[in-house]
Amino acid sequence: MVRPITAKDEILIKKCAEGDTDAFDLLFKKYARPLTFFIEQIIKDRQRAEDIFQDTFIKVLQKIDTFDNRFRFSTWIYRIALNLSLNELKRASKVNSFPTGNSNKDDERSINFEDYLREENTPYSTTERKDRLEQVSEAIEHIPGPKKVAFMLKFYHNLSYEEIADITGSSVGTIKSRIHYAVKQLKALVGE
Amino acid sequence: MSQIKCTIQQKQLIDYLLNELSLDETSRLDDHIRSCKKCTEESNNLLKIFSHLKEKPQPQIKSDLYFSLKSKVNEFTEKKKTPIRSYPKLSLLLSAAVVLLFTMTTNFNLPVRTLNSDLAHESWFIDSSSSNIQTIYDIHDSLFYKSHKENKSSMQNMPIKLKDQATIINTDILSDHYYFDFYRKGTPKLNFWFREIISNRINRKNNSILG
Numbered sequence: 583m584v585r586p587i588t589a590k591d592e593i594l595i596k597k598c599a600e601g602d603t604d605a606f607d608l609l610f611k612k613y614a615r616p617l618t619f620f621i622e623q624i625i626k627d628r629q630r631a632e633d634i635f636q637d638t639f640i641k642v643l644q645k646i647d648t649f650d651n652r653f654r655f656s657t658w659i660y661r662i663a664l665n666l667s668l669n670e671l672k673r674a675s676k677v678n679s680f681p682t683g684n685s686n687k688d689d690e691r692s693i694n695f696e697d698y699l700r701e702e703n704t705p706y707s708t709t710e711r712k713d714r715l716e717q718v719s720e721a722i723e724h725i726p727g728p729k730k731v732a733f734m735l736k737f738y739h740n741l742s743y744e745e746i747a748d749i750t751g752s753s754v755g756t757i758k759s760r761i762h763y764a765v766k767q768l769k770a771l772v773g774e
Numbered sequence: 775m776s777q778i779k780c781t782i783q784q785k786q787l788i789d790y791l792l793n794e795l796s797l798d799e800t801s802r803l804d805d806h807i808r809s810c811k812k813c814t815e816e817s818n819n820l821l822k823i824f825s826h827l828k829e830k831p832q833p834q835i836k837s838d839l840y841f842s843l844k845s846k847v848n849e850f851t852e853k854k855k856t857p858i859r860s861y862p863k864l865s866l867l868l869s870a871a872v873v874l875l876f877t878m879t880t881n882f883n884l885p886v887r888t889l890n891s892d893l894a895h896e897s898w899f900i901d902s903s904s905s906n907i908q909t910i911y912d913i914h915d916s917l918f919y920k921s922h923k924e925n926k927s928s929m930q931n932m933p934i935k936l937k938d939q940a941t942i943i944n945t946d947i948l949s950d951h952y953y954f955d956f957y958r959k960g961t962p963k964l965n966f967w968f969r970e971i972i973s974n975r976i977n978r979k980n981n982s983i984l985g
Binding site for chain 1: 784785788789792794819820823824826827832833834835839840842843844846847848850851854855
């Protein structure tokens, strides 16, 4: 009888590091889409998000021997992706701090590291009529950084409070209050 | 719905809707929401927002990303295979240390262990998109039986049936592959040969069905 059990990603990544292409395919299939999406939501740049996803994968290959089996592999890989994304924001904000003459402060895509660290909201104004999905998506962009990360991991990646706490290095209580805040905020912004 | 005094906070409702409460708390809120108009309305409002969130599609992944990462992974594995090539002196020193250690600890009267008698860890990924598990078992077992008859020395006393040897993993994530994880006798080459033949035969079978 076929006994379905959970695949151990750490075994797959070790196989992948030994050159097993089937293991690579399985891991790629499992993580490429959600992780690229997650990174893109933080740094707001699809091309860079793909680069950071690749860096994340290679870093996992390099560090797999240091992986602590008491934790979940999936939270570990998300944590690496989050750290690399924050480094990218930090790097980008240093680059952006030099006046180039063509920066556009109103451009929603020009998020920087300081913006990420900010706990308050950006002023929100909408005059156009948009469908509800677009309205919700736009409202999410106005949730401040750490709360948005917790919020995305909960709603788009279906992770538990505990897993999100592992990824972000925060306590479960902090994650709870960030998500409560973000939902409250979203509710106010979309006027439900 | 009778009016009762409501002490439930919005954050409790959020945790309830996100399945983050204990069983006891969930059941308490179930009962409460059924009899509290304010909480029913608030839950419905929150659910509307949550349903919008679920509609947001994740981006498609292009094949460029797959090939780009695959080539980086290949580069990594190649580097890993030859880590001390650039340090010939260190390599020489290590070899000498290994030989010295070997001569100091080996009892030459012991029978020499060969690779054939060792159990090797095997992980096989076999495409299962249009073949069932029984087909894989059948192909493996008939191959093994044939090999066992032809070359008894390398596979003595081994169970022929793959079913008895391997743990099979086939979750939703691995929906188009079977993943077999087990220990078995035989050289790596022989085990590799087994896996390849099984995969090839399944592919041939799939092609003939499609053709």
